[in-house]
Amino acid sequence: MSRYLYGASVQGIQEFIFKTNQLQEIVGASKIxxxxxxxxxxxxxxxxxxxxxxxxxxxxxxxxxxxKKEFEDVVKEFPKxxxxKAYGITISQAVVEINGDQPTKDELNLLEQRLKIQRNKPSIPLDPHINIMELAPKTARPLVKIExxxxxxxxMDMSTKQKYKANADNKGQLADLLNGKKKLAVIHADGNGLGQLIPKLSNTNISEFSVNLDKATRDAYEEAKKIVxxxxxxxxxxxxxxxTVICNANYALEFTKIFLKKFEELTEKYTNHKLTACAGIAYCNEKYPFHYAVSLAEALCSATKKHAKAINKDLAPSSLMFHNIQSSNFQSWDKFLEDELTIQNDQETIRCDFGPYYLSQNEQPxxxxxxxxVKAYRQEGSPISRLRExxxxxxxxxxxxExxxxxxxxxxKTNNKWKCEIMDNNLKKINPKLCNQELVIDKDGYRKTPIYDVLQILSVTEAN
Incomplete structure (x- = not known):
């Protein structure tokens, strides 16, 4: 008897959630x-x-x-x-006929290929407009409600109305999340190695694994949240x-570190497979367009995955990167590297992206x-202001x-309030080549310094 592997991919989720800077709409969209x-x-x-x-x-x-009839009914009704329910979201679907009780790796790959083809096909929105219709000013979609x-x-257009309805009891504003420096952080984390692991699991194990993975991620979030x-x-x-979370900038780095640690521990506990994850943190202010901040956080996550996979292609070690947004928009991480994080002086080119920073990995920061x-440079007597110069x-x-x-x-050396020997040790722990006298070193094929990263964190966070 034939069996059918059905796949669906919901598109436009990030745009649907983050097309606004209103927290009530963002949370409402995530609930939808x-x-x-x-x-x-x-x-x-x-x-x-x-x-x-x-x-x-x-x-x-x-x-x-x-x-066969059941999946045909799903294909017909599910997109509608x-x-x-969520105006602005579209869905792609594909089906592959399989011969065994469980899909093979080739059958899973074929499904992904067919989904990719479907994703490239344009979709017609449910709320098209003509010139005589009044439009919601923020979205340029047909106006359906004035509140x-x-x-x-x-x-409101239909999408905005749905978001407010889904989160009608939420009174929060993005301003509530800001720290004293008016900064918050968008954090995106994503697990590693699932593409290699899932095809090795049986049908029953895939289903059970999926449920337990979801539980591990949620519990890791709850454990990390205890510091916030x-x-x-x-x-x-x-x-x-x-x-993906939004939080006060003061907590972002420590929260992400704990999440990565708990994700490793709980995936091993719940699924019997120790998984790792990578993360990106985008620091910004409340007025910065959130779809750009999310795009940057995802790009940072992808950059750290690439670096981590070069260390271990089978299972990239858990790590993170961060960036404080100072420009008006986001085009790509490579553009940030070129415009903001590359220094060219009279003799050499220096990169300021010293990360990724790892949870636990030999020979890596x-x-x-x-x-x-960062804590040491925050102490009284620290030369951090001179290091900005x-x-x-x-x-x-x-x-x-020099x-x-x-x-x-x-x-x-003559300042009794700040111990240079302690800072030497701190720097050497990040990288053995670093010390107070050597703040630019060879790393990843470039000349790099970690001081810019230190300055970034000090500029967006307050002392605890």
């Missing part, structure tokens, strides 16, 4: 996206935990059908349900091995050592910057 998982269970005969549901998380669905809030007036005040963090996406270095000189002249660094080190 989360509810889409239930829609699949409602329209099919399967419930959560069913062995025939291989994956149902983060807009990615894979299931096996024995009944999704698009009506008064005191002296303010909210003009409840009103200073908002989870936006928390499904499968994906996490560790998150905990970087945190300790040094960074300025570094972009002009190698000789002048002379200034010599003067800085002479100054700190």
């Amino acid at each position: 996206v989360k509810s889409l998982e239930v829609e699949f269970e409602n329209i099919s005969s399967y419930q959560k935990g069913d062995k025939n549901i291989l994956v149902n998380a983060a807009g990615n669905i894979k299931a096996i059908f024995d009944d 349900k999704i698009m009506q 008064k809030k005191g002296d303010d007036e909210i003009r 005040q409840d009103n200073k963090i908002r989870k936006i996406i928390l499904d499968g091995d994906d996490m 560790l998150i905990v050592d970087f945190e300790n270095t 040094w960074m300025g000189e570094l972009s002009k002249s190698k000789q002048y910057s 002379n200034l660094l010599d003067r800085i080190n002479e100054m700190i």
Whole structure:
């Protein structure tokens, strides 16, 4: 008897959630996206935990059908349900006939190829407009509702109306998440190695693994959240091995470190497979367009994955990168590297992206050592203000910057409030080549310095 491997990929999730800077809409949109998982269970005969549901998380669905008519009904009805519930989201579907009880690696790859073809086909929105229609000013989609809030007036398209309805009881604003420096952070984390692991699992194991992976991710988030005040963090996406949150900038680095650690521990505990994850942190202010911040966080996550896979292609070690956004928009991480993180002086080119920083990895800078270095530079008597001057000189002249660094080190040797020996040890833990006298070293095929990263964290966070 033939069996059918069904796949669905929900598109436009990030744009749907982050097309606004209103926290109530962002959280409402994330609730709608989360509810889409239930829609699949409602329209099919399967419930959560069913062995025939291989994956149902983060807009990615894979299931096996024995009944041809049932999957045909799903293919017919599921996109309509999704698009009506979340205006602006579209869905791609594909089916592969399989011969055995479980899909082979080739059959899974074929399904992904067919889904990719479907994703490239344009979709027609459910809310098209003609010139005589009034449009919501923020989205340029047809206006469906005007709501008064005191002296303010909210003009909504269908998508905005759905988001407010889904999160009607939420009173929070992005301003509530800001620290004293008016900064917050968008954090995106993603698991490693699932593409290699899932094809090795049996049908029953894939279904059970998917449920347990989701539980591990959620529990890792809850464990990491304990260091953050409840009103200073908002989870936006928390499904499968994906996490996207917005939080107060003061907590972002430590929260992410704990999440990565707990993700490793809990995936091993719940799934019997120790998984790792990579993360990107984008620091910004509340006015910065969130779709750019999310794009940067994802790009940082991808960059650290690339670096980590070069260390271990089978299972990239857990690591993170971060960036404080100072420009007006985001084009690509490579563009940031070129425009903001590359220094060209009269003798050499220096890169300021010293990361990724790793949870635990030999011969790589560790998150905990970087945190300790930041804390040391935050102490009274630290030469950090002079190191800002040094960074300025570094972009002009190698000789002048070396002379200034010599003067800085002479100054700190006579400063009893700040122990230069301790800082030497901190720097050497990040990389054995680093010390107070050597702040630019060879790393990853470039000349690099970690001081820019230290300055970034000090500029966006406050002392605890």
